[in-house]
Amino acid sequence: MSYGRSALTRLANKTVFITGASAGIGRATAWEYAHATEGQIKLILSARRVENLKDLQDELNSKYPSIKTFIGKLDVSQKDSITPFLKTIPEEFKDIDILVNNAGKALGNAQVGSIETKDIDEIFQTNVIGLISITQAILPIFKAKNAGDIVNLGSIAGKDPYPGGSIYCASKFALRAFTESLRKELINTKIRVIEVQPGAVETEFSIVRNYGDKSKADKVYEGREPLIAEDIAELIVFSTSRKQNTVLAELLVFPSDQASASHVYKKPQ
Template identity: 50%
Template sequence: MASGVFSAGAARLAGKTVLVTGASGGIGAATAIAFARAGASLILTARRQTQLEEVKQAALQANKEGATGKGGRVECLTLDMQDRNAIKGLLDRIPDDLKNVDVLVNNAGLVYGKEHVGEIDEDEIQVMFQTNVLGLISLTQLFVKEFKQRNSGHIINLGSIAGLEPYAGGSIYCATKHAVNAFSGSLLRELVGYNVRVSEIAPGMVETSFSVTRFRGDKAAADKVYEGLKPLVAEDIAEEILWVASRPEHVNVADVLVFPSAQASATINHRGPQGPPSSK
């Protein structure tokens, strides 16, 4: 994470406790490291324990580099967002000194394929909805109860341009992210009297292992998605998440839509050199 991310605003996060789902790679890992550098303590969840431990070590190192003198505690808890019982039992697994979570970052999510309706695998539909929507809702319900009792807290949901603009070949993923967008909007309105903030970060094209998953492990196909343009990277979105979380308590940044400069919508982008045509 770039050192410029740490700022007077980020200093407000020192000593806070942040839970990040899907923290074993990509945006989740970059977000964990950014919060660690800002002095926050972390609860990192994902299915892959080995990768979580690697992120933990990177986060601990980032905390030292941040030199805030606060935070530094990092706890890794394996969690499958498709397992409702595991989600319900998560609070019991969190160490007592980390139970008062200040910021919940609902980052876990995935997409499979670009098949059109009529050709989509039913099992993959189930996985996408269970992970992207139902798991997110179940986990959020746990923490909303805690936040309302304390009259404090911040829920940051990772949406997508796909949740604002549907496109062909993305019907199920778009449906899940539209659901996240609607859920975030309703939640914002329900919590307006409880001093609990709700934010949604909606990225455009971000080059992470996310696209490799979409193409079921075919990295060459994933790379073609970004061919000819400079996409966002995980650290770009982590910076936005950190910025939103580090605003003064009375400030709620409800929605952030983030594109690379060569993208203008879900389906409009520019591939090749940018700028005026050559005078030659």
């Protein structure tokens, strides 16, 4: 995709830090930055599954020999591991320009009263505490140069809560409140705070939500035309390649068969 006449110049040689880059939207975003800059980009790619990151790194290097990538294991739910991780980032990647806070998940569809405590903890530690902790750690870099983009992966679940999603929805509401406060706090800076709020995107998200049960996950999309990870990746790259004074503050993105969290058209099978 072409992002407009100046996008390549605006993005070239920037350093992008993506959490949850081992799959889905995070992985697609790494590729999209590589395509948009023809490999003139530095990527810090983190997640728990380092083997996936290694494959991604090899594929990126083979398609774009000029690309610079640093991969590292980071479990964002372990907030005490964030500072040690950041210390392992090589010097040439340390001047981060774009932070994509993408790592996140839902677990199960249980209703209040029956939700596993460990699922509540994991969702909040990942989607909320992890994201806040990484943002806190990176923000001084942006403040020091009065520049930088923070892209947070929210969700329609952060605007439109639904039964069976209380914890995930609450986590994305928390993310949205944090994101809005941050944007207001940074009003006198050139730092942009962007929230992308997807509807249904077919990734590993539903498999994770259904504890690895692929057939249950597939049912979610039966008779539907969900977005794919690349659709969201394009919007992340688009929003961070606008001219500096343009802030795409919120991007609510649905597939055409969806109009709210639960208002979904299903074609008869």
